[in-house]
Amino acid sequence: MAAKLNEIILHNTLSNRVEPLAPIHPGEVRIYTCGPTVYSFAHIGNFRTFIFQDVLRRFFRLRGLRVLQVMNITDVDDRIIHNAAAASVPIREYTEKYVRAFLEDIDALHIEMPEELVRATDHIDDMVTLIEKLQAKGLTYSSDGSVYFRISKFPDYGKLSKIDVSGMQAGARVDVDQYEKDDARDFALWKSPKPGEHFWETRIGMGRPGWHIECSAMAMKYLGDTIDIHTGGVDLAFPHHENEIAQSESATGRPFVRMWLHSEHLIINGQKMSKSLGNFYTLRDLFAKGYKPSTIRFLLLSVPYRRQLNFTEDGLVQAKNSVERLRNFVARLKAEQFAAGSNPEIEKRIEKAEGEFDAGLADDVNTARALAAIFDLVRDVNAAMDRREFLQQNAPRTVAAMEKFDSVLALLVDDDDEKLRLLGIAPRKPQLPVSQIEGLIEERNAARRSRDFKRSDEIRQQLSDSGILLEDSKDGSVRWKYK
RNA sequence: GGCGCGGUCGCCAAGUGGUAAGGCAAAGGUCUGCAAAACCUUUAACGGCGGUUCGAUUCCGCCCCGCGCCUCCA
Numbered sequence: 001m002a003a004k005l006n007e008i009i010l011h012n013t014l015s016n017r018v019e020p021l022a023p024i025h026p027g028e029v030r031i032y033t034c035g036p037t038v039y040s041f042a043h044i045g046n047f048r049t050f051i052f053q054d055v056l057r058r059f060f061r062l063r064g065l066r067v068l069q070v071m072n073i074t075d076v077d078d079r080i081i082h083n084a085a086a087a088s089v090p091i092r093e094y095t096e097k098y099v100r101a102f103l104e105d106i107d108a109l110h111i112e113m114p115e116e117l118v119r120a121t122d123h124i125d126d127m128v129t130l131i132e133k134l135q136a137k138g139l140t141y142s143s144d145g146s147v148y149f150r151i152s153k154f155p156d157y158g159k160l161s162k163i164d165v166s167g168m169q170a171g172a173r174v175d176v177d178q179y180e181k182d183d184a185r186d187f188a189l190w191k192s193p194k195p196g197e198h199f200w201e202t203r204i205g206m207g208r209p210g211w212h213i214e215c216s217a218m219a220m221k222y223l224g225d226t227i228d229i230h231t232g233g234v235d236l237a238f239p240h241h242e243n244e245i246a247q248s249e250s251a252t253g254r255p256f257v258r259m260w261l262h263s264e265h266l267i268i269n270g271q272k273m274s275k276s277l278g279n280f281y282t283l284r285d286l287f288a289k290g291y292k293p294s295t296i297r298f299l300l301l302s303v304p305y306r307r308q309l310n311f312t313e314d315g316l317v318q319a320k321n322s323v324e325r326l327r328n329f330v331a332r333l334k335a336e337q338f339a340a341g342s343n344p345e346i347e348k349r350i351e352k353a354e355g356e357f358d359a360g361l362a363d364d365v366n367t368a369r370a371l372a373a374i375f376d377l378v379r380d381v382n383a384a385m386d387r388r389e390f391l392q393q394n395a396p397r398t399v400a401a402m403e404k405f406d407s408v409l410a411l412l413v414d415d416d417d418e419k420l421r422l423l424g425i426a427p428r429k430p431q432l433p434v435s436q437i438e439g440l441i442e443e444r445n446a447a448r449r450s451r452d453f454k455r456s457d458e459i460r461q462q463l464s465d466s467g468i469l470l471e472d473s474k475d476g477s478v479r480w481k482y483k
Numbered sequence: 484g485g486c487g488c489g490g491u492c493g494c495c496a497a498g499u500g501g502u503a504a505g506g507c508a509a510a511g512g513u514c515u516g517c518a519a520a521a522c523c524u525u526u527a528a529c530g531g532c533g534g535u536u537c538g539a540u541u542c543c544g545c546c547c548c549g550c551g552c553c554u555c556c557a
Contacts, residue, residue: 016487034557042557049557079555162486163553187554211555233557234487243554264488265551272550302506303496307489308550314494318507322495325506328520360497368497372505379505379522386514386522453516460518471519479520 008063008362010229011306013237013260014160018364021259023228028066031057032219032257033114034232034240037074038098039083041282042105044296044311045233045266045273051297052263052305052365053231054111058408059361069114070222072215073099075121076208081198091198092121105283108293108419110410116222120214127209127217128202131189133251135204141182145192145205151185154246160260161238187243189213212243216256220248230257237262263305269312281311287425292416295320301367301409323411326402327481329378330412333399336385337475342393346384350401353377357405374405417482432466441470441478 008021023029033053036042042050057067075095084094099119106113120127131147134140139153151157158164188210193199199206219227225248232241241260248256265272268279286296299319303309353373360369381398384390406412417427432440444459460470463480471479 013487036557037555046557052557077555161552164485184554231557235552235556238486238552239554240556262487263557265557267550270549274556299495307496310495310550312494314507318495321508322506324520332520366497368495368505372497375505382521383523448516451516457517469519472515473520474514 006362008060009364010259010261011364012258013262014257016162019259021228023065024224024226024258027064028068029057029060029229030223030227031067031069031114031229031231032215032223032227033069033071033230034215034236035071035073035117036098036102037077037079038095038102039077039079040098041101041284042098043273044281044283044286044300047105047109047111047283047296048266048300048305048309049231049233049263050106050111051109051300053261054109054410055301055361055367055408056229056231056261056365057112057114058410059365062404062407063358067115068223070116070118070219071114072218073102073117073119074211074214075099075119076198076214077211081208084198085196101284104423108283108287108423109297110293118218118222120209120218123214123218123221124200124202124209126221127213128190128204130213130217130220130247130251131204134189134247137250139250140189143181145207146188147190147204148181148186149189149243149247149250151183151187151246154250156249157185157246158242160242160245163238163242187212187239189247212240213247215240216244216248216251219244219256220252225252225254225256227257229259229261231261231263234262234264261305264308266300266309266311268310270310273311284423284425286316287420287423291316292320292323293419294323294411294414294416298323298409298411302371304364304366304368306364325378326374327412327414329382330399330402331479331481332382332385332473333395333402335477335479336473337477338385338390338392338395339388340393341391343384343389343391346381346390346394347397349377349380349384350398354401354404361408370405370408374402377401414482427467432463432468437463437468437480441480444470445478 009018010021011018021029031053033050036046053069057069060067076091080091080095084091087094131140134149135147139150140147141150142148190204190207190213191210192205192207199208219230230241237260245256267273268281271277271279273280283296287293295316296319299311299315300309302319302322353376356373356376357370360366360373363369381390402412417431420427440459440463444456447453447455447459463470467483468480469483471481473479
């Protein structure tokens with residue numbers, strides 16, 4: 001299916017095909033995103049998914065759509081309760097550190113804050129209310145103080161993941177939690193506490209919410225019974241999203257989500273990322289190894305979201321150099337002097353690129369196509385500049401186009417060192433104050449004017465040792481940038 | 484086994500029923516005091532076997548290979 005003019009098509013897991021986006025509320029897209037479980041630092045794979053939904057929402061906004069996005073933070077689950085108990089701290093205190101780290105991480109990657117970032121533990125009452133609704137409809141049963149959803153009461157179960165649950169016999173599998181269930185397929189809405197575990201005292205008894213109910217409760221609270229888009233990693237389609245559908249649609253009698261968007265996983269050097277293989281990276285691990293936030297953002301967004309991304313050292317190098325090319329281009333546009341006038345051919349060329357960029361993203365967020373549109377433009381405009389066919393009035397227009405692209409990509413601003421500093425990661429090179437950098441450049445210019453190239457090269461080397469690269473341009477000006 | 488995602492130049496990755504974008508890397512050149520940046524040129528790819536078709540990388544079938552999910556998991 002090809003997108004019609006101005007149409008945005010997206011692959012819907014529910015139908016397993018691409019469909020045009022048609023928001024329920026005209027002009028506004030409502031999105032629910034499964035956020036992190038804060039039992040530890042988020043890993044690089046998580047951020048692939050988060051960067052995908054970030055690109056998605058940024059593209060919607062570029063299209064003039066309003067975005068209302070809710071992301072949950074799962075700050076209660078078995079691992080959190082276990083780890084907090086082991087550390088002898090309240091769960092809120094235990095998770096706080098990782099919530100903060102997550103916020104810092106998404107900031108470093110230029111992932112926009114969703115309109116609502118909500119914590120599960122702030123919505124226990126909403127979950128209890130939803131469970132009561134299901135209980136009132138006779139869709140649940142209790143066992144040892146826990147409440148389960150009876151899947152046999154929801155005939156559509158499996159419609160998202162296309163998993164045939166009829167083969168999952170009662171008792172065929174042992175639930176990891178060792179709770180008593182009537183049917184292996186049933187899942188917990190509410191879990192009774194084991195001795196010493198954290199619990200809430202509620203109308204449905206003591207305990208804590210199941211994982212799935214929190215997303216249903218929070219999604220519907222903020223976005224309504226039926227929401228436009230629900231995003232998450234492919235692994236969540238079953239059982240998490242399937243269970244969300246069962247609970248939500250049973251409670252409301254209405255479709256829960258119109259479009260399910262699932263991003264494929266990241267694999268590392270061709271293998272699944274796992275702790276046992278020792279290829280498990282957090283963002284901070286990569287930053288500590290010297291990789292920049294913008295490098296990681298580029299790599300993670302450059303591969304379309306429905307394609308598995310093989311994360312390699314080589315890929316990082318390629319990503320870094322690609323970002324450099326884009327930044328060099330904008331720096332040249334801003335620094336170089338061009339002859340007066342405006343070349344209408346350039347204007348047309350920019351419009352073509354804008355059209356291609358938009359068409360790429362409108363085609364199921366095909367970031368590879370969108371990037372190709374930009375790189376095509378970069379090459380053509382660079383060539384025009386070299387041929388002196390690029391004129392003064394073309395520059396602001398071209399910069400504006402690049403900034404428009406960057407409202408989605410968020411790669412151009414060179415704030416990598418600043419972001420790393422915010423994370424407490426020291427720069428690898430000694431930092432020079434800008435005034436000193438500029439002073440040294442001035443001194444080097446003087447040396448060059450007097451053809452003292454030995455001195456001029458010394459200064460260039462000195463700056464290079466501090467992580468500063470110089471570029472002498474044709475018109476005599478000197479640009480500098482961080483490596 | 485069921486359900487998915489893939490296999491396109493050295494690497495990453497678009498795309499199309501009429502022999503194929505873009506990025507990175509490589510080689511040569513232009514520019515430069517030298518670099519850097521940029522540009523130009525060059526190199527080079529559709530897993531295999533059948534089928535449909537005038538014609539398939541693109542559609543269909545089978546096979547091979549990689550990865551994922553099938554109640555921890557983005």
